[in-house]
Amino acid sequence: MTKQIRLNAFDMNCVGHQSPGLWRHPRDTSSNYTSLAYWTDLARTLERGKFDGIFLADVMGVYDVYGSSPDAALRNGVQVPVNDPTLIIPAMAAVTEHLGFGVTCTLSYEPPYPFARRMSTLDHLTNGRIGWNIVTGYLDSAAKAMGQARQVAHDTRYEIAEEYMEVVYKLWEGSWEDDAVRRDRASGIYTDPSKVHRVAHxxxxxxxxxxxxxxxxxxxxxxxxxxxSSSKGQAFAAGHSECVFVGAPSRQIVGPTIARLRKQVAAQGRDPADVLVFGMMTVIVGETDEAALRRLEDYKSYVSHEGALVLMSGWTGIDFSGCKSEDVVRHIRNDAVHSAIDRFTIADPDRIWTVGEVADFIGIGGASPVIVGSPGRVADELEAWIRETDLDGFNLTYQVMPETFVDFVDLVVPELQRRGIYKRDYSPGSLREKLFGSGPRLRAPHPAARYRRGAEAVTGDILPEPVAALR
Ligand SMILES: Cc1cc2nc3c(=O)[nH]c(=O)nc-3n(C[C@H](O)[C@H](O)[C@H](O)COP(=O)(O)O)c2cc1C
Structure with a gap:
C-alpha cells in the first residue's frame, strides 16, 4: 500500500519563525501572534486541510551569538519576542476536534514534577491530542538567564534527558492506576488511595x-x-521517540540519517515502523509553475540576510557576523546543535556552502528544502522525497501567514488526496491512535510501559510504592 503522507504545520509563538524578514510582507499576519483569534483561525484552516497536527517549536533564550548581542535578533524579529507555546493550545483545541498539538518544551529549565502535571493537563484539555517535542536547548543565553554560567555540555544534556524521561514516565504511567478515580457519590470516595502510588525516584x-x-x-x-540528529541524539530518539523531526537541505543527507535512525530503533528492540519521521519542508505553490516562481521571487525580496545569519549563529553557536558573503562555511564541534553545522559541511562533502549561500537558503524556510511549483509538481516532489528518503511526512514551514497554509490546503491537499496518498478524513481517537492506529497508551517494548500498574502492568517492573502503604 502507498504510504499515507503525514503533515504538521511548523510554527512558533512569535513572528516569522523560519523565514527571517518575511514578517514585513504586506500580506503576512504573523505579528498578530499575541491574539487568540490568530491561533484559532490557523487551527481551523489546518483541520480543514486534515493536517495531523501543528508542531510548535520553542527556544528558551535569545539568539545572541551573532555579534555577541541580542540586538540583531531583536531588530529583525528573529524568534524574539516569543511567547509560551503551551498556553495557546487549549484555545486551538476548543475550535477543533482532531488536530494534534506537538509542543516543544525544554527539560533543562523545568523540574519534571510540575512539567508532568502541565502535560497531563494539556492531555485532558485536548482530549488526548497532545504531543511533546523533547528538547534540551542549545543557547547559552537561556542557561545564563536561568542562573547557570553556560549550558550543560551537549552529551551530558542527553544523559540528563534520559533520567528526566524515567521520572516523567513514573509520574504519568505508574502513579495512578486506571480505575483509581471512582467519583462515587454514594460512598463519598472520589479517589481510591490504594490505587495511587508514590513515585520514589x-x-x-x-x-x-x-x-x-x-x-x-x-x-x-x-x-x-x-x-x-547527532549520534547521542539519535540514540535518545531511538529509545524514546514516536515521531522524529529531521531538517536538512537535501535528500543525500536526510536518507542516510533516517536509515541510521531506523537501525538504532531496531537495535533497541522496537519496530522501526513504530517511529514516524517528519522532514522539515517548505512549499511555495501556485496555480501554475510560473505563478509559484513569481511568488518565490516576491518572498525573496523580503528576506533579511542578517536575520538568517542570526538564526544560523544561534543554531551552530558560531558567530557569523564578521564573515564575508564569499567565506566558506567550515565545520567545528561545540555544544550547540551538532546537526546544524553538519548539514552545511560534513554531512554532504560534495557540496561546499559559502556564508552568503547559507543566508540565502535559510531566508526561505530555515534549513529546509524548498519545493516551488504547481500542485502537481509539488505532489510529485513530496512523493519523491518520501520514496527516496523513507520519510513518513513533513513539518511544513510558512513564509507568509496564513497564506502558506491556506494555499497548501486549497491547492496541494486535493492533489494529494486525488493520488490516494493523503487522508480524506481523520480516524477517531487520540493523537497516538490517529498516528499509529493502536490504543491511546504507549505499549511495551517502549520504556514508558515498564512503569504501568494495575491490570496493564508489564511483569517484572520496578514499581513505585502505593500511597496507602506509607500511612
Ligand atoms: C528540525 C529541527 C527542529 C528543532 N526544533 C527545536 C526547538 O524548537 N527547540 C529547541 O530547543 N531545539 C530544537 N531543535 C534542536 C534539537 O532538539 C536538539 O536539541 C538539537 O538538534 C541538538 O541535538 P543534536 O546535536 O543531537 O542534533 C531542533 C532540531 C531540528 C533538527
Missing part, C-alpha cells in the same frame, strides 16, 4: 518523592517527538 540528577497530581489523562504519556 532518587537518581543522579533528580530526586522526586510524591504522587502525580493529575488524574489519568487519555494518553498518559504525550506522543513523544524528538529532533536530535
Amino acid at each position: 532518587h537518581g543522579t540528577y533528580f530526586d522526586v518523592e510524591g504522587i502525580h497530581l493529575s488524574e489519568p489523562s487519555p494518553q498518559r504519556t504525550p506522543v513523544l517527538y524528538q529532533a536530535g
Whole structure:
C-alpha cells in the first residue's frame, strides 16, 4: 500500500519563525501572534486541510551569538519576542476536534514534577491530542538567564534527558492506576488511595518523592517527538521517540540519517515502523509553475540576510557576523546543535556552502528544502522525497501567514488526496491512535510501559510504592 503522507504545520509563538524578514510582507499576519483569534483561525484552516497536527517549536533564550548581542535578533524579529507555546493550545483545541498539538518544551529549565502535571493537563484539555517535542536547548543565553554560567555540555544534556524521561514516565504511567478515580457519590470516595502510588525516584540528577497530581489523562504519556540528529541524539530518539523531526537541505543527507535512525530503533528492540519521521519542508505553490516562481521571487525580496545569519549563529553557536558573503562555511564541534553545522559541511562533502549561500537558503524556510511549483509538481516532489528518503511526512514551514497554509490546503491537499496518498478524513481517537492506529497508551517494548500498574502492568517492573502503604 502507498504510504499515507503525514503533515504538521511548523510554527512558533512569535513572528516569522523560519523565514527571517518575511514578517514585513504586506500580506503576512504573523505579528498578530499575541491574539487568540490568530491561533484559532490557523487551527481551523489546518483541520480543514486534515493536517495531523501543528508542531510548535520553542527556544528558551535569545539568539545572541551573532555579534555577541541580542540586538540583531531583536531588530529583525528573529524568534524574539516569543511567547509560551503551551498556553495557546487549549484555545486551538476548543475550535477543533482532531488536530494534534506537538509542543516543544525544554527539560533543562523545568523540574519534571510540575512539567508532568502541565502535560497531563494539556492531555485532558485536548482530549488526548497532545504531543511533546523533547528538547534540551542549545543557547547559552537561556542557561545564563536561568542562573547557570553556560549550558550543560551537549552529551551530558542527553544523559540528563534520559533520567528526566524515567521520572516523567513514573509520574504519568505508574502513579495512578486506571480505575483509581471512582467519583462515587454514594460512598463519598472520589479517589481510591490504594490505587495511587508514590513515585520514589532518587537518581543522579533528580530526586522526586510524591504522587502525580493529575488524574489519568487519555494518553498518559504525550506522543513523544524528538529532533536530535547527532549520534547521542539519535540514540535518545531511538529509545524514546514516536515521531522524529529531521531538517536538512537535501535528500543525500536526510536518507542516510533516517536509515541510521531506523537501525538504532531496531537495535533497541522496537519496530522501526513504530517511529514516524517528519522532514522539515517548505512549499511555495501556485496555480501554475510560473505563478509559484513569481511568488518565490516576491518572498525573496523580503528576506533579511542578517536575520538568517542570526538564526544560523544561534543554531551552530558560531558567530557569523564578521564573515564575508564569499567565506566558506567550515565545520567545528561545540555544544550547540551538532546537526546544524553538519548539514552545511560534513554531512554532504560534495557540496561546499559559502556564508552568503547559507543566508540565502535559510531566508526561505530555515534549513529546509524548498519545493516551488504547481500542485502537481509539488505532489510529485513530496512523493519523491518520501520514496527516496523513507520519510513518513513533513513539518511544513510558512513564509507568509496564513497564506502558506491556506494555499497548501486549497491547492496541494486535493492533489494529494486525488493520488490516494493523503487522508480524506481523520480516524477517531487520540493523537497516538490517529498516528499509529493502536490504543491511546504507549505499549511495551517502549520504556514508558515498564512503569504501568494495575491490570496493564508489564511483569517484572520496578514499581513505585502505593500511597496507602506509607500511612
Ligand atoms: C528540525 C529541527 C527542529 C528543532 N526544533 C527545536 C526547538 O524548537 N527547540 C529547541 O530547543 N531545539 C530544537 N531543535 C534542536 C534539537 O532538539 C536538539 O536539541 C538539537 O538538534 C541538538 O541535538 P543534536 O546535536 O543531537 O542534533 C531542533 C532540531 C531540528 C533538527
